[in-house]
Amino acid sequence: MADIRPQGGTAGDGIRTLPFPAELSVGGVGMQVGPMGAGRTWHADDTPLDRVHRIDFHVVMLFDDGPVRHMIDFAEYEATTGELLWIRPGQVHRFSKSNEYRGTVLTMQPGFLPRTTVEATGLYRYDLPPLLRPDAPQLASLRAALSHLQREYEDSAPLPPALHTAVLRHSLTAFLLRLAHLATSSAEAGRRTESTFTLFRDAVERDFATQHSVSAYADALGYSRRTLVRAVRAATGETPKGFIDKRVVLEAKRLLAHTDLPIGRVGAAVGFPDPANFSKFFHLHTGMSPVGFRAELR
Template sequence: MTASQQTINRLAAVHPNRVDLGVCVAPLRPTGGCMDRAEPGVLVRADFHIVILCSGGSADQVVDLARHHHESGALVWIRPGHVHELPPAVEGTVVCFTDAFVGSETSLSPGPVSWNLGSDDLGDVRAHLAVLQGEYERFVFGPTGPHLAQGEAMLRLLLRAFLIRIGQAPALLAGQTIEPHPVARAFLTMVERSFATIHTVEAYAGALGYSSKTLERASVEATGLSPKQVIDGRLVLEARRLLAYTNLPVSRVGSRLGFVDPANFCKFFLRATEMSPGAYRASRQT
């Protein structure tokens, strides 16, 4: 990792013409537009969602320390808080939106970062995106008129439909196909919100109102991973983020993740990654 890559830019959702609109749909080009808002090589941690549907070209992008491939038909969904490189020089369409804009009625639970869409799913996702993009351009760049009165509501509904259709496409998490499962979805959402304060399967099961056995079955069916693997995996991801992208002492990293004793954090990280926190940090700086 170069010195410049250790600096993380934080972007807030900014619309080219209206700062109060929480969605932006734009073509992806190698230069210009939002691509010029951060220096090349500098990592970004945005406060909004970024969905990229690639239509041409081939390149990789690092999102949260994992490499994801862009090619025609590939979709990448970068969620708020993910540390990522700028999109690569491929062709496609980018949809950026805030949680506030899409609203609480649409489930935005944690999920996969990338999809390789099959022909049927790709056709449907492209069709939904085309309608969303057309309405966006009419509302933002077209002449004023009666449509503006309900234009924002229309965009919100079309965005929700687009996201729901993405969620219906098969995707992978840790190499396993994720199937829709309400218990697992609630669990994954809670882990994302509470990983730094709740570390046990029993505590999550109790908070969600299920037995540990029910949670175990749902998690394995949906992700191929046990609840303990999901919890530990989220802790390891955040630890890696903090070790790779900040200069916080190891003890502070452990404290942020809910480990009162730094030695316990070091043991946990070593057991999960087969590297000490210090060794992992050193490996990212070479």
């Protein structure tokens, strides 16, 4: 497993925000690509990654071995040979203490690619799944594109720095377009009632901090409660209420981890003006009190 340390990004909550290690990039460009493993140096200093931290850059890991368990935004994902994990800037994550990471890792600094490419590749689609499972043809194409990108990254000598950077941007764009297509396809494949569920999902994302009622969402979207239940079950395997509660819990966890807000203010921010009700809700869904959850991360 790799080790990295930020150059000075420690939030008030004690969780480090790790900056992109540009000083370790070939030619100082805004990306890196190379093998994972015990010998991988991710930053100038060393610190264990099995503690919760944030990153301010993109990480894509393509695994050659597994399984590996990795926490992203407080959810555990298990990746194995031929699968990928895509972690986006600002997400909380933690490396496994017990698993070895083998394969190829790509890291990319925000701003390295132009805005049109960022939009085309969906770099900030936080609604897309971080764990990607390509089929054999998709995996072959991704491996080929990533291998080509790695060769271009490492072979900087024949080109002037500006031209090398331009070549890297083109190669990186080609890889990310394939990756974005896989991510979008994976999300769509699990949504048999796409339009109904998408409208509900977007409404929850917009209003979860103030609205927790399934009936209210159904009325606002113009569906019966039964139709909404069927759509959400088909897309996610859970009830609309479970989906809403999961989003509320995730936001509460983020606020508890990222900020020093008092527990009552965290509760109010996710729709619980009564601190006691928020604590009961949080304990019901996590098995921990808000205070206990925050203490465990520090």
